[in-house]
Amino acid sequence: MKSSRLVLSLLAAAILSGCAAVGPDYQRPAIAVPAQFKEAAPGWKVAAPADTLHKGEWWLAYGDPVLNELMAQLDANNQNVQLFLANFRRARAAAEGARAGYYPTVSASGGTNRSRQNGNVNNRQTLSLDASWEPDLWGRVSRSVEAGEADTQASVANLANARLSAQAELVQDYVLLRITDEQSRVTRSTIDAYQRTLRVTRNQYEAGLVTRVDVATAESQVRSAEATLLGYELSRRQYEHAIAILVGRAPADFALVPNEFMPVLPAAPEALPSTLLERRPDVASAERAAAAANANIGIAQAAFYPSLSLSGGIGGSASTIANLLSAPARTWSLGASLAASLFDGGLRQSQVDQAVASYDASVAQYRQIVLQGFQEVEDNLSALDLLAQEAEKRQQALDAARDAERLALNQYQAGLVDFTTVASAQITRFQAEIATLQVSGRRYTASALLVKALGGGWDGVMDSSAVAAGSLGSSSTTSSSATSSPVTPPR
Numbered sequence: 001m002k003s004s005r006l007v008l009s010l011l012a013a014a015i016l017s018g019c020a021a022v023g024p025d026y027q028r029p030a031i032a033v034p035a036q037f038k039e040a041a042p043g044w045k046v047a048a049p050a051d052t053l054h055k056g057e058w059w060l061a062y063g064d065p066v067l068n069e070l071m072a073q074l075d076a077n078n079q080n081v082q083l084f085l086a087n088f089r090r091a092r093a094a095a096e097g098a099r100a101g102y103y104p105t106v107s108a109s110g111g112t113n114r115s116r117q118n119g120n121v122n123n124r125q126t127l128s129l130d131a132s133w134e135p136d137l138w139g140r141v142s143r144s145v146e147a148g149e150a151d152t153q154a155s156v157a158n159l160a161n162a163r164l165s166a167q168a169e170l171v172q173d174y175v176l177l178r179i180t181d182e183q184s185r186v187t188r189s190t191i192d193a194y195q196r197t198l199r200v201t202r203n204q205y206e207a208g209l210v211t212r213v214d215v216a217t218a219e220s221q222v223r224s225a226e227a228t229l230l231g232y233e234l235s236r237r238q239y240e241h242a243i244a245i246l247v248g249r250a251p252a253d254f255a256l257v258p259n260e261f262m263p264v265l266p267a268a269p270e271a272l273p274s275t276l277l278e279r280r281p282d283v284a285s286a287e288r289a290a291a292a293a294n295a296n297i298g299i300a301q302a303a304f305y306p307s308l309s310l311s312g313g314i315g316g317s318a319s320t321i322a323n324l325l326s327a328p329a330r331t332w333s334l335g336a337s338l339a340a341s342l343f344d345g346g347l348r349q350s351q352v353d354q355a356v357a358s359y360d361a362s363v364a365q366y367r368q369i370v371l372q373g374f375q376e377v378e379d380n381l382s383a384l385d386l387l388a389q390e391a392e393k394r395q396q397a398l399d400a401a402r403d404a405e406r407l408a409l410n411q412y413q414a415g416l417v418d419f420t421t422v423a424s425a426q427i428t429r430f431q432a433e434i435a436t437l438q439v440s441g442r443r444y445t446a447s448a449l450l451v452k453a454l455g456g457g458w459d460g461v462m463d464s465s466a467v468a469a470g471s472l473g474s475s476s477t478t479s480s481s482a483t484s485s486p487v488t489p490p491r
Contacts, residue, residue, distance in 0.1 A: 021139020022305070023298020026146075026291045029363045031370055058451055059171055063264035066256070067174050070247055071167060077248025078166050084159040091155040095148030101141035104133035128315030128331075138305045143298035150292035157285035164281060168452035170246045172445050174263075177239035179441040181258045184232045186433045187225055194222045194426065197409070201419060214419035221423060225430070265440075266447055279455035280373050286366040293359040300355040303348045306340035376453035383446035387439055394436040401429040 059071050075081070110127045136142055198218040204210045236258075244254035312334045341348070408425035411417045 021142050021298055022301045023139065023143055024294060026294040028287060029290055029366055031367050058456055059167060061264065061266040062171065062175075064174075064261070067171065067263060070170060070174065070243065073247035073249070074166055074170055075163065078163075078246060079248055081159070081163050081166060084155070084162040088152070088155040088159050091148075091152040095145070095152045098141070098144040098148040101134075101144060102136065104131050106131045124317060126315065126317045128313055130311070130313035130315075132309060132311040134307055134309050137308060138302040140299055140302035143295045143302065147292040147295035147299065150288045150295060154285045154288035154292065157281040157288060160281035161285060164452055164456055166246055168448045170243065171448040171451075173239050173242045173246065175444040175448070176441055177236055177243065177256065178262055179437055179444070180232050180236045180239060181260075182262070183434060183437050184229060184236070184258075185260070186430075186437065187229045187232060190426075190430045190433070191222060191225045191229065194218065194225055197422065197426065198222055200413065209415070210419060217419060217423050221426065263444070265443055280453075281455060283366070283369055283373055283455075286362070286369045290359065290362040290366050293355070293362040297352065297355040297359055300348070300352040303341070303351065306338050309337045309339070311335050311337075373453060376449065380446045380450035380453055384443065384450065387443045387446060391436070391439045391443060394432070394439050398429070398432040398436050401425070401432040405429040 057068075057071070059067060106129070108127075108129050111125075113124045113126070115122050115124075198215070198221075201210060201214050201218045205212065205215050240254065240256055241251040243256065244251040247254070312332075314330070314332045316330050405422075405425040405428070408417065408422045412419060412422045
């Protein structure tokens with residue numbers, strides 16, 4: 001009777017003290033956050049989005065139906081996204097496994113035995129139901145659950161980051177493929193112009209008006225442009241292969257038809273977040289990793305304290321099954337045990353020190369990712385601003401080069417200048433065409449990278465009707481030729 005009272009007393013003490021948890025309670029690591037971005041344009045206001053908000057299908061701002069279809073395929077078939085989705089399921093299962101530590105373990109067993117001794121045959125039937133429970137006196141289980149939940153939330157953020165990274169890469173590869181199509185179109189148009197000039201030069205050579213050097217120079221221009229066209233074809237095929245992999249297809253089974261339609265270049269945002277901590281999934285993942293590392297400190301410190309185990313069982317043993325549950329055959333047991341390590345050569349302390357060091361490392365990584373995020377935003381804001389100015393200058397240079405080429409051809413046919421002047425004007429115009437397209441490609445790339453740096457667009461769904469001045473959509477360019485919210489995988 002006294003032993004029963006002792007067990008009940010220990011049980012009550014365990015329940016009352018189970019709410020305590022050793023180890024530090026988690027506080028989000030502090031980091032200095034600027035009030036605004038250095039490269040933000042005058043008049044831009046501050047926004048405060050949260051990473052739990054659905055960012056919308058930000059790629060719709062590019063106004064390209066083919067890109068929209070590729071995004072749908074990416075979401076369903078990209079293998080890197082599927083990898084992080086599997087990691088999320090694994091983390092969620094591990095978190096559920098940690099919760100099992102709150103509950104007792106119950107087992108049942110039964111058996112039959114037949115023996116012979118001194119000529120007598122004995123039959124024995126047994127049945128038992130046993131339970132054991134280790135109360136969470138020092139918060140080891142609660143800290144394990146805390147770490148599991150943080151790991152699960154981090155895996156959700158990793159999944160979102162993998163999806164966002166793949167989407168941004170798809171936008172870049174797709175736009176650069178279309179830019180390459182434009183470069184190929186310009187090059188083919190240039191080859192046609194060079195061939196016309198070559199015919200004129202040959203006619204003039206046969207008439208004795210020019211030398212063989214002029215003909216050779218004109219032929220060299222044609223062959224050089226043809227070689228350049230092959231280089232663009234190689235780049236296009238490589239972009240096409242990269243897009244195929246992103247959407248989960250084999251390159252042999254995937255093709256994109258060239259067209260003259262260019263995606264819209266979204267206008268620069270009118271509102272920017274003052275902090276990336278609640279926006280970018282990689283920042284959210286790093287912050288949740290710090291929370292998990294903090295919980296692991298408590299798990300390590302709990303090993304210094306004794307553990308209490310409570311056990312009990314009920315069963316029966318009889319010669320027949322009918323008598324197995326009768327009062328004389330019934331057995332029961334109830335017990336408690338207390339265990340503690342008295343000496344381990346410093347093992348537990350080293351484990352605590354390792355957990356603290358891991359936490360410090362996760363905090364440093366979190367702060368570094370935040371700083372890198374700010375750098376990425378600033379870099380791409382600068383790029384969008386300065387590339388827009390460069391695009392305007394490139395367009396002016398292209399317009400001038402076209403006029404110079406036209407004038408040189410007219411003067412050459414009139415016999416006023418030699419072919420060197422024409423060749424120089426044609427090369428200058430061709431280089432200006434290509435340089436203008438290259439700047440446009442860089443602007444598209446900076447746009448996609450800014451979306452990624454901001455954690456997935458701005459203001460929900462970006463305004464797809466906004467077109468930046470001087471984009472490839474304009475006629476002037478194309479006329480010549482971490483919180484504790486419910487954990488679910490984000491979409």
